[in-house]
Amino acid sequence: MLSIKNLQANIGDKQILKGLNLEVKAGEVHAIMGPNGSGKSTLASVLAGREDYEVTGGEVLFYGKDLLELSPEERAREGIFLAFQYPIEIPGVSTTNFLKTAVNEVRKARGQEPLDAVQFLTRMKEKMKLVEINQALLSRSLNEGFSGGEKKRNEIFQMAMLEPKLAILDETDSGLDIDALRIVAEGVNKLRTKDNATVVVTHYQRLLDYIIPDFVHVLYQGRIVKSGPKELALELEEKGYDWIKDEVSA
Amino acid sequence: MNETTTYTTDLKSRLLSSFSQFEKELNGSISSPIHTLRKDALEQFDRLGFPTTKHEEWKYTDIKGLLKQDFDFAPTNNGVSTSVYDVQDLLIPDAEANILIFVNGIYQVGLSKIVSPSQDIIIKDFTEAYTTHASVIDSYFAKFAAYNTNAFVALNTAFAQKGSFIYVPNNKIVEKPVIIYHIADTSVGKPVSMPRNLLVTGKNSQASVVEVYLTKGEGTSFANTVTEIVIQENASLEHIKIQNEGSEAYNIGTTQVYQVRDSKFFSVTISLNGAIVRNDLNIVLDDQNCEANLYGLYMPTGKTHIDNHSLVDHAKPHSYSNELYKGILDGKSTGVFNGKIFVRQDAQKTNAFQSNRNILLSKEASMNTKPQLEIFADDVKCSHGATTGQLDNDMLFYLRSRGISLEKAKALLMHAFAADVVNQIKIEPVRHYIENAITSRLTE
Numbered sequence A: 001m002l003s004i005k006n007l008q009a010n011i012g013d014k015q016i017l018k019g020l021n022l023e024v025k026a027g028e029v030h031a032i033m034g035p036n037g038s039g040k041s042t043l044a045s046v047l048a049g050r051e052d053y054e055v056t057g058g059e060v061l062f063y064g065k066d067l068l069e070l071s072p073e074e075r076a077r078e079g080i081f082l083a084f085q086y087p088i089e090i091p092g093v094s095t096t097n098f099l100k101t102a103v104n105e106v107r108k109a110r111g112q113e114p115l116d117a118v119q120f121l122t123r124m125k126e127k128m129k130l131v132e133i134n135q136a137l138l139s140r141s142l143n144e145g146f147s148g149g150e151k152k153r154n155e156i157f158q159m160a161m162l163e164p165k166l167a168i169l170d171e172t173d174s175g176l177d178i179d180a181l182r183i184v185a186e187g188v189n190k191l192r193t194k195d196n197a198t199v200v201v202t203h204y205q206r207l208l209d210y211i212i213p214d215f216v217h218v219l220y221q222g223r224i225v226k227s228g229p230k231e232l233a234l235e236l237e238e239k240g241y242d243w244i245k246d247e248v249s250a
Numbered sequence B: 001m002n003e004t005t006t007y008t009t010d011l012k013s014r015l016l017s018s019f020s021q022f023e024k025e026l027n028g029s030i031s032s033p034i035h036t037l038r039k040d041a042l043e044q045f046d047r048l049g050f051p052t053t054k055h056e057e058w059k060y061t062d063i064k065g066l067l068k069q070d071f072d073f074a075p076t077n078n079g080v081s082t083s084v085y086d087v088q089d090l091l092i093p094d095a096e097a098n099i100l101i102f103v104n105g106i107y108q109v110g111l112s113k114i115v116s117p118s119q120d121i122i123i124k125d126f127t128e129a130y131t132t133h134a135s136v137i138d139s140y141f142a143k144f145a146a147y148n149t150n151a152f153v154a155l156n157t158a159f160a161q162k163g164s165f166i167y168v169p170n171n172k173i174v175e176k177p178v179i180i181y182h183i184a185d186t187s188v189g190k191p192v193s194m195p196r197n198l199l200v201t202g203k204n205s206q207a208s209v210v211e212v213y214l215t216k217g218e219g220t221s222f223a224n225t226v227t228e229i230v231i232q233e234n235a236s237l238e239h240i241k242i243q244n245e246g247s248e249a250y251n252i253g254t255t256q257v258y259q260v261r262d263s264k265f266f267s268v269t270i271s272l273n274g275a276i277v278r279n280d281l282n283i284v285l286d287d288q289n290c291e292a293n294l295y296g297l298y299m300p301t302g303k304t305h306i307d308n309h310s311l312v313d314h315a316k317p318h319s320y321s322n323e324l325y326k327g328i329l330d331g332k333s334t335g336v337f338n339g340k341i342f343v344r345q346d347a348q349k350t351n352a353f354q355s356n357r358n359i360l361l362s363k364e365a366s367m368n369t370k371p372q373l374e375i376f377a378d379d380v381k382c383s384h385g386a387t388t389g390q391l392d393n394d395m396l397f398y399l400r401s402r403g404i405s406l407e408k409a410k411a412l413l414m415h416a417f418a419a420d421v422v423n424q425i426k427i428e429p430v431r432h433y434i435e436n437a438i439t440s441r442l443t444e
């Protein structure tokens, strides 16, 4: 589904991704771990199409299509979803209104009829249960005054509404207490099918107790320097990243 | 343009010389007290002349474009029958309201519709009102709008004859709003109108008045308006001014508000289009416990210039004013916000707040903002702030990352930005009209 080859990206003059490779197939869950500042959010942003980053080399194919050619909205319509590490507050735009626009824009791009008010509401109700988010929150301005946990839940709720093929969850676990973490993780698990895939960016093993990855990758200094099975996460939790850093510099 | 314009003398001379014709049309009412004021105002207009950008209050609004127009200045009712005007599709849909329609300054009795009972509110064409309510008019007319300093007010006062007279007696709560349409029909030339409105709300009364300026056709027009508003003890008035004219419309107007004890004024000014739009909103809070709310939204595009000048004069203690003006500027448009707040020495315990926020959608659009606070009392709470920026890129990215197109994302953010002002409009059909106008603008 997703094939990243030798991806290099800058912000300003600073190179952040320095030749990154990753293959993701339908049905898989990949965890990307790594110390702060190693480029995890940069990777997520580049995949979602944030224009602040300049891609200087490499390629990204999504179902064979050149993803880097597409605008952020086209990528979303192709089925890419980014759960932001820091979801932004948008005063004056209600979550409901925003999501209705988003869902119908995506449907339009896929040649589907727009959902009418009733259909949309039914779908909302169903997905709200999934992440235990309440109606009152959704009628407020998007993320405005939401707690950290509410913002993260809202990200997963949006994911549920949009049903992406590839979801990239950037530190969705940070700022969540253990109950919220469980709810969010269960939500993500319920959304899994054999046709979609999830990339979970985290630096805590704890989320991976709930969302079990097929592969764990370590991103360090703009590259994936190590990949392994889910046990790698436990090893990282136990030993930290120093041994990886040593391996890289060796 | 054709060569016939060469004979044209300048606009000021033409206006001055048309006064005697205007007097003839008044048919003998030239001995009335208001006519003395008209003549005085004409002299003031002659003395003041049209302002240039050297004038402090007109520094950023250059009216040369207005002055060189070859307007059809005919203060005559040229007898066009009202049925000629098909204006229905221009009006605010579904509004259950008292409706006054003026076309090129002339009251269209056949198109207008008064639904509120006359014991609750008197709604009349100004000319007619002067035959029935002369004493009210004589006590307020030109008492508040300064025709010795503002040339446009002087000009309007000199030719004051047509417009609306609205009088709410004491203790009357008027449920249905009054909507006054001023439509410039440019299919018959380049019309000039000088609407003169007087709104007086009696003690403990409540009313809503909407002024709407529209154009029929695409041509040039000029409206020079003065609306004088008197809000008596414990009365409350909602006043909405909407300018949604054509791109060649010149619209210059002063709204002069006088408030006394425990009164409330609530104003929303929405300026969507025109060649030059200039709004002066002057409020005098001349007693204790008055409240004035001033909201404004302007959305110029193309070469439109929109200038909002406001003055809130806190003359007495314990009053409150709150002002929020927002602008979305596109194309090569220009905007001006000049907000004065005076807090007189007497006006202790004043609360006065002002905010002006702007979004520039294009590199060629510009905004000039000048807050002016002059505070002579020491125990007051005042604040002001102004920002001019672009749409937030992070917000745009967030919306786009959910599949929303750049255009729709911008529209969502602009709607949200404008909503703080638009949502202040309590009359639902009017609010919907504005929302739709904004939507169609944003999806153009």
Ligand SMILES: Nc1ncnc2c1ncn2[C@@H]1O[C@H](COP(=O)(O)OP(=O)(O)O)[C@@H](O)[C@H]1O
Binding pocket: A011, A012, A014, A016, A034, A035, A036, A037, A038, A039, A040, A041, A042, A043
């Ligand atoms: N807007 C920016 N301007 C300059 N440097 C940035 C910017 N955003 C991120 N960086 C830098 O890029 C590197 C990678 O950041 P990021 O991708 O956020 O890391 P991670 O998510 O792995 O913690 C860091 O060194 C960070 O300081």
Ligand SMILES: [Mg+2]
Binding pocket: A040, A041, A042, A085, A170, A171
């Ligand atoms: Mg990060």
